[in-house]
Amino acid sequence: MTHKYHRSCKAHHPYASRTVSTRSQCRTVQGFFDRLPAEVLDMILECLSVMDISVFSMVSKAINSYIMGYVSTQAWRNRMIMLKFHHPASPTQEDCILDHYRSLGVLFKRCTLLLPTKDRLKFIYSKFSQVPCFTMERCTSSPGCLGFSSYGVFLQTLIAGWDELECHRVFNFLCEFTNLPRKIETIVNGKPGASHRLELQIRLFCRNVLLDPWENRRDTLFWLTRILKLWPMVSQARLLFILYGPLLPDGKIGWHEMLDGVVAQCGLWDLAKAVILLYTDIEAKDWSADTLLGIIEEMTVLPEAWHTENTARLLVLCGNNICYSVLASRAVNRRFLDISRLIVFLIQVCEKDGFCMSWPVKMMQQICRVFLTSEDKWSFVKGVESMLSEVAMEMYEVIMAGDRNEDMDTFQSLCSLLNASSHFHTEMVYMFLKKD
Numbered sequence: 001m002t003h004k005y006h007r008s009c010k011a012h013h014p015y016a017s018r019t020v021s022t023r024s025q026c027r028t029v030q031g032f033f034d035r036l037p038a039e040v041l042d043m044i045l046e047c048l049s050v051m052d053i054s055v056f057s058m059v060s061k062a063i064n065s066y067i068m069g070y071v072s073t074q075a076w077r078n079r080m081i082m083l084k085f086h087h088p089a090s091p092t093q094e095d096c097i098l099d100h101y102r103s104l105g106v107l108f109k110r111c112t113l114l115l116p117t118k119d120r121l122k123f124i125y126s127k128f129s130q131v132p133c134f135t136m137e138r139c140t141s142s143p144g145c146l147g148f149s150s151y152g153v154f155l156q157t158l159i160a161g162w163d164e165l166e167c168h169r170v171f172n173f174l175c176e177f178t179n180l181p182r183k184i185e186t187i188v189n190g191k192p193g194a195s196h197r198l199e200l201q202i203r204l205f206c207r208n209v210l211l212d213p214w215e216n217r218r219d220t221l222f223w224l225t226r227i228l229k230l231w232p233m234v235s236q237a238r239l240l241f242i243l244y245g246p247l248l249p250d251g252k253i254g255w256h257e258m259l260d261g262v263v264a265q266c267g268l269w270d271l272a273k274a275v276i277l278l279y280t281d282i283e284a285k286d287w288s289a290d291t292l293l294g295i296i297e298e299m300t301v302l303p304e305a306w307h308t309e310n311t312a313r314l315l316v317l318c319g320n321n322i323c324y325s326v327l328a329s330r331a332v333n334r335r336f337l338d339i340s341r342l343i344v345f346l347i348q349v350c351e352k353d354g355f356c357m358s359w360p361v362k363m364m365q366q367i368c369r370v371f372l373t374s375e376d377k378w379s380f381v382k383g384v385e386s387m388l389s390e391v392a393m394e395m396y397e398v399i400m401a402g403d404r405n406e407d408m409d410t411f412q413s414l415c416s417l418l419n420a421s422s423h424f425h426t427e428m429v430y431m432f433l434k435k436d
Ligand SMILES: [Zn+2]
Pocket: 085, 086, 132, 133, 139, 140, 141, 142, 145, 146, 147
C-alpha cells in the first residue's frame, strides 16, 4: 500500500525530487527542503494538519507546486476528501466534519493562490468531482447526508472575500459542471411535484451548497439572485417555493398542502424570510417591488390558488411593508373580493398565531386610504364585514355536512374566527373612540 502511494506521488508531481526550494534558501548554499527526498517530505506533510499544510503552501512557489501535487494524489484524496457523510454518530462528529471542510477550504484557497480563477476552480473541481455525496442525484442516502453541507462550507471558505465578478465566474462554473440550469429547467417546465426527487435534490444542493452557508444576508442575496435570475417570473416563483416552501416528512415539497390544508407558521417561515431577503435589495439592483409582487402573486396560485389562510399567514410573516404592498396593489386594481377575503384571514391568522390585533386594524386603515372615492371606501368596508360572516358560514356548512371527528379543525377555526372578529372590532371601536 505504502509503496503504491509513493509511486503515485512521483507520477503526479514533477517537482517531487529536486526543485523544492524557497527563494531565500536559493541564496544560501543549499535549501533545507531541497536536500530532502520527496518521500521524506511526504512523511512530514502527513504529520501536518490541513491548516499547517495551507500555511506551508505559501512558503514558496516550489513548495506550493509540490503541495498542489501532494493534494492531487489519490491516497491523500481518499484520506482527506472522501469522508463518510452518512449517519454521523453525534452532532459533535457532524461539527468535526464541517470544520474539516472549512480547513480544506483554506488549504485550497492558499495553495491555488497563484492560479487565475478559472484554473483554480478547475483544479479544485477535479479533486472534488468524484465524491458522490457532492453531486446531485448520486448520493444514496440523501437527505440526511452531510455531503452538500460540507461542500457548502468548503466553497464558502474558499471564495470568502472574492469580488462579485469572480463569484459570477464561480456560479457559471458550477452551472456548467453540475448541469444545474438543465435540471431546474426540467422541474419548472413539468407539473409541480411531478419530479419530486429532482425537486428535493435541487433544493438540497442550492440551500446547502450555495445559500445557507453564508452568514451575511448580502451574500445569500447574491447567490439567490444568481439562481433565480436565469428564469422568467413564473419560474422564479416556482423555484422560490421549491427552495424555501414547506417540506413534508417524506421529503416531498408541500405543494398540495398549500391548497387544501392550513400550513403552520413554521412551515412558511423560510419562505417568508426569502421573500423579505429579496425585498431588502435596497438598491433594487435586481429586484424591484413590482417584480416581487409579481412573484408573490404567481407563487400563491401554484399549482392552484392557495387556501387564503396560507397566503395570509405568509404575508403576516413577511411583515408590514410587503403585506401592505400586496393588498394595495389589489386595491388599486379594485379587486374588492380578493382584498376582503385576504383581510378576513389576516385577522384570523393574527388571532390564531397570537399577533396583536391592532396590526390588521391599522392595515385596514392604510388600505382604505388607497381608495380615492368615498363610494370605494364604503364598498371596501362593507366587503370585509360581509366576508367575515361569509367565511364563518362556509365553516359552519362544512361542519354541518361532515363527520364530527374530522371536522374538529374546522370547528376550532370557526371558534377562533368568532373570537378574531370580536377582538378586531374591539380594537377598531377603541381606535375610533380614542380620537375624541
Ligand atoms: Zn451522501
